[in-house]
Amino acid sequence: MEYLIIAEKPAAAARIGAALDARGRPVEVKTGKGTSYFQVTLFDTGERAFIVNGAGHLFTLERARGAKGIPVFDFKWARNGQNKRAAQYINTIEVVARQRQFGQYIVATDFDTEGSVIGYNILRFICVPAGSTFKSVLARASRMKFSALTVGELRQAWTARSPMLDCARIEAGCTRHRVDVMFGINMSAAITSAVKSAGKGYHVFSIGRVQGPTLREVCERDGAIEAHVPETYWEARARARNGTGGKVLVLESVPPSFKQEADARAIKHDCEGKVAIVSSIQQRRVTKKPPAPFNLAGLQREANLVFRFKPAKTLKIAEKLYLEALISYPRTDSEIIPPTIDVKAIMLAVEGNPAYQADARAVLQRGNLVPSKGTKMDEAHPPILPTGASKAGIALTKDEESLLDLVTRRFLALFGPDVIWEERVHEIIASSHPFKLVSNKLVSSGWAGYYPYFPVASLDDDPGLRFGQQLTLHEVDVLEKHTNPPPHHSEITLMGYMERARIGTKSTRAEIIEKIKARGYIDADPIRSTPLGKKIVEVFDTFLPAIVSEDMTRELEDDVDAIQSGTQHEVDVLEKTKRIITAMLAQFKAREQSIGSELGQLLAASSPTRGQHAVLGKCPACSKHDLVIVTLKNKKRFIACEGRSDKSCNVILPIIQVGKIYPAKKNCPSCGYPMVKCYAKGKKPWEFCVNWSKHGPREKIPAGQA
Incomplete structure (x- = not known):
């Protein structure tokens, strides 16, 4: 019997082929159209299987022919015109699928809603051979379910494949x-x-x-x-030195802020240059348990915090690492590692990497490998975990290396002991005025020893003050502050x-x-x-x-x-x-x-049109007509004064040919011409004067944008 296996992407098809082939060397058959498929001799039975793949959604919903006006509810699946290579992949799959009678069809796309829809559409729209029916094909369809593209997991997914498709997930998608x-x-x-x-x-x-x-x-x-209206308040902060040549300490007044400036000034008057006494020290022990495993949202948040990666970038990198079999499937909500995952095997694989060997060995020596967990569970996939697979032969960028390190070290941290520190609140009295100093004394770095992205150093800033110790308040600063609006x-x-x-x-x-x-x-x-x-x-x-x-x-x-x-x-x-x-x-x-x-x-005001002319503001040269953007039939554009129509003003200015231009509603301080703001894909919005070409070189538009 021959099998047809449907993968989601070319890289996944190659990984599946290498895992299922008895010798680990699938035969790649190139079609000459930039696409290919794989032939494998199955490791378990010696039978032959063919592996084809899509590249994202090969089909998308479009209006049915003849459906006009609104509302329109008649949509049909059609070839995805926005996927430039869809036709090439479809043709390759057709060559393989329709020229043979396969005994079984296996959907091996990502085990999530989108992956299931992709596989199902390939199966029903491409894989039905001549003289057969989709019902017949569906009766012979099964589903591989895996969360990592490692050899072991893929072979297990093949052996334990479901005898039918995940129909409820397909229907939902x-x-x-x-x-x-x-x-x-x-x-x-x-x-x-x-x-x-x-x-x-x-x-x-x-x-x-x-x-x-x-x-x-x-x-x-x-x-x-x-709508935020800032409220003014004042703070009084004292500065003292802990011993001769010691660290300068900043003490916060109690209460920490004042509605009246005079109250803060009174503290400065009474305390500056005076001796203060540490009147009490209260301390409490604080513990922080290991973090939860990463789900996609958690990974995106942490990567943004640590590396300033945008969410889309984090997902793109995570998908690359997944396709290279370096991490598990990233599109997961789960924060709980199920008992079916062999965490010891993963830890032993991680130990094989010299960069993590010492930390992984320390975790293994502690024994009792019970990972921390969060609250969310995804039935389809575990959290994002490293596979421990070797990076040999895989070219990774610096950002990809960074994200892989983040995932690997997070995995190590799941098994570490608690981080423990003592929080100390010092009350300091000067001229009957109370001040407060909060510090921390690290007791145990715990799991943070495996995870350097946690700021453990901030938990070890205790100045070592003693009860009854005297300090001289060298300066007392009165600071005027304003309440802040919510952040963007x-x-x-x-x-x-x-x-x-x-x-x-x-x-x-x-x-x-x-x-x-x-x-x-x-x-x-x-x-x-x-x-x-x-x-x-x-x-x-x-x-x-x-x-x-x-x-x-x-x-x-x-x-x-x-x-x-x-x-x-x-x-x-x-x-x-x-x-x-x-x-x-x-x-x-x-x-x-x-x-x-x-x-x-609004269009008339901000992206206004007079026919094909976008209005920017008054022309300083004639003070009579408006400056407008003129768009030609060939899509080229320039700025001109509307006085050109009656030849009363002949001002013409060049303008950049990319992005959307909006009036900035202000004039250039150098020449008085209107300022505009440009929104271009992939760039931050920027403002410039429409008369930029007459300015000095430092005021011109950035190179490559004119």
Whole structure:
């Protein structure tokens, strides 16, 4: 009997082939189109198997032929036009799958919702041979389930493969795709149509059921920041030296802040230059247990904290490490290592790496390998763990090495003893005024000895003061402070909001943030809403709040999850989605003119159009007409004064050819010409004068951007 194995990506196919082949050397057959497949002689039976692969989603949902207008609910799976190599992979799979009669079809894509949908679509749309039916193919389909691409795990997954596909997971994944495309296509078309019907021209807008509430959260945070009214307060901090030539200590007054400056000044007057006495020392022992194993969200948070990696970058690197069999599957929610995982075997493998040998050996010598755990459990995959596999022959970048080290050292830390320190609170009296000094004395570094990314040094700053010791307060500083607004969101905190609100999935949250950023709704570093993003939320809050409400999105997420658990059915969830969208579009239609007019006014102000001309501000040369961006038919653009039409002003200026240009609503301090702000993909927004070419070289646009 011959077998057809379906992998998700080329690298995974190669790993699976090497693991299942009896000699560990699968035969790679290249098709001449930049793709290939593998032939293997199975290690257990000696039978022949063929391994093909996709490259992400080869199929995507599109409007069915003839489906026009809105609402539209008729979507069909079609070849993914956005995946440039989809056709090549499909052709390669067809060559293998349709020319043979396979006795068994094995889906070996990633064992998660997206992986199951990818494998299922390849099976039903490509692998049915001539003269056969999908039902016949499905009856001979089985599922490999693995969490790492190591030889041992892949062979175990082959031997213990499930005799049928994970149908509930497939149904849930397909449903989520349909729900998302229904919302995306219908609501985006409705907004675009509203602006056009209001006579504001044709502008493509896009909004989705997860993007809406995510954008609203950014706008609400921005609103809280803008509404913040700073309150002034004062602090009094004394500086003393611990003995001759000793460390300078900073003492905090009690209370730590004052609403009246005079109260802080009184402390300075009474205490500066005076002798203070340590009147009491209170101490307590503090323990910090080992951290939980990494799930994807935890790894993204820690990598951002330690290396300043953005979430999308962390996921990309983690996927590379997974495909190189260096870590387990990264798209997991789990913080609990199940008892089926042989942690001792992993530790012994880690010990084989000289960089971790001493620490791994110390853990093994302690015995009783019981890892710490968190609270979340993922039925499909364990937490992110190192495999301990050798890096020999694998080219890793510095960032990839760093993330692998983070995962490996986190694994070591799971088995370490508690970190223990003593927290000491010193009360110090000077001229009847109390001061406080808090310090720490490290007792045991515990698991932090294996995990240098924990700031254990900050827990060992005790100055060694004694009860009754005298200190001279050399200076007392009075500091004027102001209360701070809430901070802007970062990508990590915004993903944290999405996780708490239960919108999006662990795999898509970073991608959703990138989407609303690419559409010009938010800026990054830190994340802030743009005028366009604010206006979209304002319009929907006023006319159709459901589209930016997390409640509706969360309810549909729960429905899709219920399909996977077997308590809901696809048809019921899709019918419910259709009812929601139909009701929303009816409300939208009744307010279409108002919505179109509101959004159109914003376009006229910030990304305005007069035909093909974008308005930037008054022309300083004539003080009569506006400077506009003129876009030609070939998409090239330049800045000109509108006085060119009657030849009253001939100002023409060059402009960069990438990104979106918005007025900065201020003039250049050097020449008086308008300033603009540019938003370009992959770059931080920057401001410059439209007259930049007449300035000195230091004021010109950065090289390569003109």
